[in-house]
Amino acid sequence: MKKIDFPPEESMYRTALVELLYQLADDDFILAYRGSEWLGLAPHIEEDVAFSSINQDMMGHAAMFYQLLEDLGEGDVDDLSHSRKTNERKNGVLLERVNGPGHYLGKHEFDWAYTVVRHYFYTQFKKVRMDSLKTSSYQPLADVAVKVRMEIYYHLLHWKTWFLQLMQSNSDSRGRMEKAVQRVWDDVDSLLCYGPNGDDIVKAGLIEAEDKLLQRWKHFLTPVFEAVHLSIPEKLKPAAASGREGVHTKDLEEALAVLSEVYYMDTTASW
Amino acid sequence: MNEEMILKALHKVKDPEIDSISIVDLGMVETIKEEENRLIIELLPTFMGCPALDIISENVKKQIISLHLYHHIDIQFIHTPPWTSNRITERGREQLKSFGIAPPPAQLSESGDWEVSCPYCGSQYTAIENLFGPTACRSILYCKSCKNPFEAMKPISTLM
Numbered sequence: 001m002k003k004i005d006f007p008p009e010e011s012m013y014r015t016a017l018v019e020l021l022y023q024l025a026d027d028d029f030i031l032a033y034r035g036s037e038w039l040g041l042a043p044h045i046e047e048d049v050a051f052s053s054i055n056q057d058m059m060g061h062a063a064m065f066y067q068l069l070e071d072l073g074e075g076d077v078d079d080l081s082h083s084r085k086t087n088e089r090k091n092g093v094l095l096e097r098v099n100g101p102g103h104y105l106g107k108h109e110f111d112w113a114y115t116v117v118r119h120y121f122y123t124q125f126k127k128v129r130m131d132s133l134k135t136s137s138y139q140p141l142a143d144v145a146v147k148v149r150m151e152i153y154y155h156l157l158h159w160k161t162w163f164l165q166l167m168q169s170n171s172d173s174r175g176r177m178e179k180a181v182q183r184v185w186d187d188v189d190s191l192l193c194y195g196p197n198g199d200d201i202v203k204a205g206l207i208e209a210e211d212k213l214l215q216r217w218k219h220f221l222t223p224v225f226e227a228v229h230l231s232i233p234e235k236l237k238p239a240a241a242s243g244r245e246g247v248h249t250k251d252l253e254e255a256l257a258v259l260s261e262v263y264y265m266d267t268t269a270s271w
Numbered sequence: 272m273n274e275e276m277i278l279k280a281l282h283k284v285k286d287p288e289i290d291s292i293s294i295v296d297l298g299m300v301e302t303i304k305e306e307e308n309r310l311i312i313e314l315l316p317t318f319m320g321c322p323a324l325d326i327i328s329e330n331v332k333k334q335i336i337s338l339h340l341y342h343h344i345d346i347q348f349i350h351t352p353p354w355t356s357n358r359i360t361e362r363g364r365e366q367l368k369s370f371g372i373a374p375p376p377a378q379l380s381e382s383g384d385w386e387v388s389c390p391y392c393g394s395q396y397t398a399i400e401n402l403f404g405p406t407a408c409r410s411i412l413y414c415k416s417c418k419n420p421f422e423a424m425k426p427i428s429t430l431m
């Protein structure tokens with residue numbers, strides 16, 4: 001397919017591109033935020049250092065995707081990340097779920113198993129997604145994908161190690177992990193779909209079809225699941241809410257309230 | 272264009288987190304060009320979320336201004352080609368060591384394991400403690416010979 005550097009105004013191509021960029025940016029942004037809520041609370045000090053570093057990388061990736069949107073005239077990066085309302089957000093619902101009940105400043109029961117499973121599933125998906133975006137018809141996006149792909153190599157290694165270790169640890173750990181896997185499966189469809197403009201996104205050559213990515217993603221998960229004697233469901237449960245259409249849970253609303261509270265204290269501050 | 276003077280000035284811009292190595296030896300400088308009296312410098316960020324990028328950009332500007340050669344200077348971060356750890360020069364690798372940081376393993380061995388020599392004693396008898404270190408581009412290792420913890424630059428390649 002022909003490579004494009006500047007999409008024509010008011011074209012189907014441009015609409016599809018903008019839609020996909022919002023999904024990419026919002027996915028990384030909200031999960032980086034959820035990750036950063038663990039700061040100081042991770043199971044041990046080494047993990048605290050590692051997780052912070054991963055969150056910083058992910059926030060950097062979100063910033064790059066927002067930058068591509070800014071370049072298309074969608075608005076300024078800080079506004080795009082901080083001031084858009086809940087119903088304007090396009091992230092998959094899986095990524096907005098709280099880490100557990102409670103608040104990170106007060107009493108809380110954050111669930112490490114859930115965090116490990118969600119991050120592992122997401123990072124593996126992100127890898128498959130970036131592999132496909134490398135040949136995107138939109139050249140600036142393909143360039144960013146090459147860069148992101150290299151950085152998440154270490155993220156994936158990290159989460160896969162945690163996943164295998166906790167799955168193969170004692171029965172308490174195994175039980176928590178199985179519960180977490182179930183919860184993540186219930187939401188995973190929200191991640192793998194491109195939303196109402198999905199067909200246009202694929203037709204524009206921006207990324208390959210959803211089922212192709214799903215297949216590849218399952219292909220990567222299979223040996224890991226086999227190693228811990230778990231099976232991958234044949235069919236995924238349809239997502240409860242379609243984040244890609246701007247339908248979200250109150251978890252996202254609350255997270256955005258916290259985020260924008262800080263942002264609106266001084267919108268001219270440089271971050 | 273006086274490329275030699277510009278390069279000399281860029282050599283004075285150090286990585287804010289490792290002040291023994293310049294951005295030139297880190298392999299961050301991709302192009303230096305002049306367009307209509309405007310100097311354009313294109314830099315490659317090591318990691319995209321690196322918080323030091325703004326500082327680097329400011330410092331580059333300061334150094335170029337001090338040359339009194341250009342009124343208009345444009346510093347741009349670009350992503351193609353992507354920065355990879357083999358862009359670090361031989362001199363840069365030595366400078367990292369003098370800072371107590373092992374340079375990135377030149378090539379990933381087939382198993383994906385790293386062979387990293389201790390920057391203090393040169394021993395190969397080292398182990399990775401944490402893939403993630405104090406900054407995005409570094410990992411924490413331990414030398415089993417001289418029993419020192421140390422950091423190493425992560426290998427980053429398009430093959431990963």
Ligand SMILES: [Zn+2]
Pocket residue numbers: 389390391392393394414415416417418419
């Ligand atoms: Zn040593």
